[in-house]
Amino acid sequence: xxxxxxxxxxxxxxxxxxxxxxxxxxxxxxxxxxxxxxxxxxxxxxxxxxxxxxxxxxxxxxxxxxxxxxxxxxxxxxxxxxxxxxxxxxxxxxxxxxxxxxxxxxxxxxxxxxxxxxxxxxxxxxxxxxxxxxxxxxxxxxxxxxxxxxxxxxxxxxxxxxxxxxxxxxxxxxxxxxxxxxxxxxxxxxxxxxxxxxxxxxxxxx
Numbered sequence: 001x002x003x004x005x006x007x008x009x010x011x012x013x014x015x016x017x018x019x020x021x022x023x024x025x026x027x028x029x030x031x032x033x034x035x036x037x038x039x040x041x042x043x044x045x046x047x048x049x050x051x052x053x054x055x056x057x058x059x060x061x062x063x064x065x066x067x068x069x070x071x072x073x074x075x076x077x078x079x080x081x082x083x084x085x086x087x088x089x090x091x092x093x094x095x096x097x098x099x100x101x102x103x104x105x106x107x108x109x110x111x112x113x114x115x116x117x118x119x120x121x122x123x124x125x126x127x128x129x130x131x132x133x134x135x136x137x138x139x140x141x142x143x144x145x146x147x148x149x150x151x152x153x154x155x156x157x158x159x160x161x162x163x164x165x166x167x168x169x170x171x172x173x174x175x176x177x178x179x180x181x182x183x184x185x186x187x188x189x190x191x192x193x194x195x196x197x198x199x200x201x202x203x204x205x206x
Contacts, residue, residue: 012050014040016061019054020113028058028116058116065113069106100183107167108175115171162189 018039022031031054037047051057107114142152163186170182 011042016064019057019061023112065110097183100186104179104182111171111175118168
């Protein structure tokens with residue numbers, strides 16, 4: 001990256017941080033370009049060099065925030081991949097608390113930003129974050145279970161859609177419920193109880 005590119009991305013990052021700071025104090029619709037520029041230490045012409053509207057900045061800001069979330073997994077990723085190749089298939093599940101806890105912690109820490117982004121669905125980019133996680137973690141599990149390649153995208157989207165719906169419901173309640181409760185709900189949806197498993201087995205042999 002040359003110096004001009006470095007300055008460009010540094011300025012964009014400052015405006016991302018400025019928007020997040022503004023969101024801590026007021027609702028998105030009341031935030032002005034002037035406020036963002038003052039907090040970021042840039043002028044209006046610099047803002048419009050990067051974005052057409054504040055909504056464009058929000059889109060980038062959510063992507064920037066989601067990238068920071070994914071970075072939380074980087075230290076554990078090597079161990080997770082090792083376990084995926086060494087554990088017995090019966091011990092593998094698609095999603096575990098190891099993956100869910102950091103994500104929901106991150107959502108709670110940035111709930112105002114996520115709440116605004118959820119009001120503008122195209123901005124959330126949660127699908128991109130989960131797709132990245134699935135590519136590195138869950139796709140290898142599907143391979144261990146010998147799922148057909150043509151089916152994998154549907155299975156992945158099933159899980160992504162469910163997790164995003166849970167995030168939306170939780171943020172709608174201002175993240176008041178404990179993270180442990182939310183993770184437990186997700187896990188019970190993924191791993192049925194004994195009676196549900198018995199019913200599923202009975203149906204499969206009917």
